[in-house]
Amino acid sequence: MSLKSAPRISVLILGAIFCSLPSASVAAQDQPQQDQAVQEPSPQTQAPKEQASNWLWPWLKEGKLSFNSRWRLEAFERDGAPFTATAYAPTLRLALGYETPAYRGFSIFAQGEAVIVTGPADYSVPALPSQNRPNLPVILDPKSLEMNQGYVKWTHGASDKNVTVTVGRQEVALNDGRFLSFSNWRQVHGSFDAARFDAGLPGNFSFTYAYINRFYREDGYTATDGEEPMHSDMFNLMWSKPRRINASLYGLLLNFRGPAQFATSTQTYGLRLTGPYQFNPDWSLLYVAEFAKQMNYGTNPNKVDENYYLGELGPGWHDFGLKAGYAFLGGRSATDLLTTPLAPPRNGWTDLFFNNPSEAAGHGLQALYLTAGGPVRFLDGAVATLIYYDYYSDYPHTHYGSELDSSLAYKIKRVSNRWEIGWRFGRYWADHLFTNAVRTSVYTSFTL
Numbered sequence: 001m002s003l004k005s006a007p008r009i010s011v012l013i014l015g016a017i018f019c020s021l022p023s024a025s026v027a028a029q030d031q032p033q034q035d036q037a038v039q040e041p042s043p044q045t046q047a048p049k050e051q052a053s054n055w056l057w058p059w060l061k062e063g064k065l066s067f068n069s070r071w072r073l074e075a076f077e078r079d080g081a082p083f084t085a086t087a088y089a090p091t092l093r094l095a096l097g098y099e100t101p102a103y104r105g106f107s108i109f110a111q112g113e114a115v116i117v118t119g120p121a122d123y124s125v126p127a128l129p130s131q132n133r134p135n136l137p138v139i140l141d142p143k144s145l146e147m148n149q150g151y152v153k154w155t156h157g158a159s160d161k162n163v164t165v166t167v168g169r170q171e172v173a174l175n176d177g178r179f180l181s182f183s184n185w186r187q188v189h190g191s192f193d194a195a196r197f198d199a200g201l202p203g204n205f206s207f208t209y210a211y212i213n214r215f216y217r218e219d220g221y222t223a224t225d226g227e228e229p230m231h232s233d234m235f236n237l238m239w240s241k242p243r244r245i246n247a248s249l250y251g252l253l254l255n256f257r258g259p260a261q262f263a264t265s266t267q268t269y270g271l272r273l274t275g276p277y278q279f280n281p282d283w284s285l286l287y288v289a290e291f292a293k294q295m296n297y298g299t300n301p302n303k304v305d306e307n308y309y310l311g312e313l314g315p316g317w318h319d320f321g322l323k324a325g326y327a328f329l330g331g332r333s334a335t336d337l338l339t340t341p342l343a344p345p346r347n348g349w350t351d352l353f354f355n356n357p358s359e360a361a362g363h364g365l366q367a368l369y370l371t372a373g374g375p376v377r378f379l380d381g382a383v384a385t386l387i388y389y390d391y392y393s394d395y396p397h398t399h400y401g402s403e404l405d406s407s408l409a410y411k412i413k414r415v416s417n418r419w420e421i422g423w424r425f426g427r428y429w430a431d432h433l434f435t436n437a438v439r440t441s442v443y444t445s446f447t448l
Contacts, residue, residue: 059101066097066111070187070445071118076137076350080435087123087136092116093187095148105154113148115141115187127223137437138351141187142220148191157200164198172196172210174234175272178310179252179292183344186218190344208236215342228341229257231298243278247271254342255298264341266304267297276316284316286323294330294338306330306338306364312371319383320374329356331364331394338364348389348403349426350439361400361432362393381411391433400433419446 070093077086097111124133125142151168172192174180182190193214199207212232220226236250252268270292276284292308307330314323327347331337337358345351347367356365369389376382385407391400409422421444428437 059103062101064099065448066095066099067448068095068445069093070443072141072187072441072443074139074141074439074441076123076139076437076439078137078435078437079430082135083137083435084135085122087133087139089121089123089139089141090117090119091121091141091187092118097149102155105156107153107155109149109151109153110147111149113144113146113188115144117143125219125223127217127219127225129224137439140218142223144188144220146188146216146221148189161200161202163200164196166194166196166198169193169216170196172212172234174236174250174252175248178308178343178346179268179270179340180234180342181344183218186344188218188220190218191216204240206238208234208238210234218344225260228261230261231255231257244275245277246274248273252342253297256341257299261341262299263302263335264339265296265298265300266294266339268292268294268308270308272310282317286312286314286316286321288312288325302335304336304338306332306336308338314371318374321372323371325367325369325371327365327367327369328394329365331356331358331362333363334358336363347391348387348428349405349407349424350403350428350437352403352428352434352437353391357393357400357433359433362396362398364394365400366392366394368392376408379410381413381417382408383410384408393433398433399431401428401430403428416446418448420444 071091072093073088073090075086075088077083092115094114094116095111097109099109100107122133122136123131123139123141124136125131125140126134126138128142131142147169149169149171151166151170153164153166155162155164157163169191171182171189172180172194173182182192192212194210194212196208196210201207210233212230212234215228215230217223217226217228232255233253234251236248238246238248240246248271250270250272254265254267256262256265270290272290273288275287277287278284288310290308290310294304294306294308296302296304307328309326309328312323312325314321329338338356340346340356345354347353347365353365353367357363367389369387371385371387373383373385376384385405387405389403389405391402392398393400403426405426407422407424409420411417412419412421422442424441424443426437426439428434430436
């Protein structure tokens, strides 16, 4: 288990919490006097281990235990060289976490994560030498045993107007995750060494700031790019009007310390507006409008000046939704290109557009898409989604290809709302970028 990057401050605060907990002698003073013949031994005569057990074990039992297991069989096939076979990966993710009860506002959370290959497998994780198979498509689910999260949290104030400080290894996300997030779909989620500040403010405002020292990628900490050091900042000022609008003014300043990542050190500032706008209990307007500007920053030796646009619009009825969308990631050359190095894959479930493209076929990405989703009639607990994408470059204007994605997720409510089974499928038809590809998976998960 890799623990070398866990912040030392977590250990110091843990010691302070335990040292300051009420001793057994204080509890004993509140007890009524009893007959001397049957009175328990005084705390002063008890052994140190017995004194500690009087408060430590009952206190720890009040903490929260969390658990997640997800077994998945994923297959990925791509036409053309260098791919000679279909990649397939049967893997099991096990994540076990524990959060202590809060004492004077302080609590501690730790989570371990293991990924096990459960049967015959043949797939590639390029940045992990032991699992690099250049002739096979990439499935980023490496064998792993890691500490995914470990942090100290301090909270002060009422539930709706509070201040929270979180220090340590943690999962962090900014809005929809386009520029910053962990990867909930991959078996190794990825996490950040960070200090985070969250505050609830009057007037439906809230504010988040995070200083990020290191990013642990989804291909595992032992991969060649698994631990990326940085001195980066994120802020997000949010305002909401219930049933109408959510607004976010944000910034992300990435300053990588490793030479391999210098070209992705950027400063990004954006404004995001989202719904839904609720007309009545049945109908709503689903919408997203976002603009961001990205420029070079810190260690980046290149000049970057690119835009990001996102727009979605459509009707919502009960839990059903239909949206038309447009995403634009600017790109004029291999160095003047909008980058999102702290984000999981976007724009299609084949994961071919893991990065904003910059190749002979063109630079940058324009994605036009149509999304439909909602519950499945006669199958309580099931939700289906269908998405169609059409991809173009920014410069020159070239048609990359198109993709059809579909999924079905079913919570087995008759047994438990915590148990889900599902299926996911993506089919890419190539035009001027990549080759035809099919990616599909079946899974079952349980969360406690």
